Amino acid sequence: MTEGNFVDYVKVQVASGNGGKGSVHLHREKYITKGGPDGGDGGRGGHVIVRGNSNLWTLVTFKFKKHFKAGHGEHGSKNRSTGADGKDVYMDVPLGTVVRDTETNEILFEITEQGEEKIVAQGGMGGRGNWHFKSATNQTPRYAQPGIPGEEAQVTLELKVLADVGLVGFPNAGKSTLLSVITSAKPKIADYEFTTLKPNLGIVEHRNFTSFVMADIPGIIEGAAEGKGLGHYFLxxxxxxxxxxxxxPADSKDISKEYEILLDELRRYNPELLDKERLVAISKSDMLDEELMAEMKVELDKDLKGTSYLFISSVALQGIQELKDKLWALLNE
Incomplete structure (x- = not known):
């Protein structure tokens, strides 16, 4: 999937169908000149329905189609015949899609399961035909209910990538390189910051044919929680x-400080993120000799306060299997 095809935020206009009108009809047939009321009900207007589809990874289809309008219900007719319901319209979205009311920014619902369906615009009810209104004192009612109008709204679709492991780090920390080594994903890799502008997903194959999904998320900068850099678009x-x-990276000026800044950005964006299991990987460690690595371990044991860490090198393939094992253990505790 190319970066241009990854769309994770889009606004769409939805409109459900109107309900059909109830019929005003009096029964007539040969030899029955004054039959009673037999007008049927109107059909329900069509719904606009959001449906989860596990085969989708992006909201790119909504880049080109932003208006969804369901069919109107048909009117009732004689012999108590109910009009046909309006045609429902389905919007297929990837799992992890949040649907908001654009005007109020209120979350309406989230889609997290395959085939899950939620109505985003309810079709109007059909009106009742005149046969419902007959009584002892009004045996030939000549009125029926109109159908209820459908709903119109603008909604925002927001995709939050569903993955087992999320890669967090500053720009140019080596996240895309690690993803390309540990999975068969082919993210863009270069030696400048913000090479990755959209999340990339890859499947990590572990032992005994087990696997898990890893997401390479664009790099964090200080102030990301306030919207600086790519801000909320990746957090x-x-x-x-x-x-x-x-x-x-092992060549960072202060590994512990970088870790604290990353934690602080997550804390300010959403404190619940700190409740997730986490692991620290020191990348580019092929640049370190054993003596320097031993010195760094002493400092890290003191500064990371019990957080598990390990040294890896994506280029030299050092510590990659150990990293997979530790991640698998984290996910299955």
């Missing part, structure tokens, strides 16, 4: 990850 993707892998 929301971290919310849906089961556990977090913090990636900090």
């Amino acid at each position: 929301r993707h971290i919310e849906r990850n089961a556990s977090l892998l913090f990636l900090i």
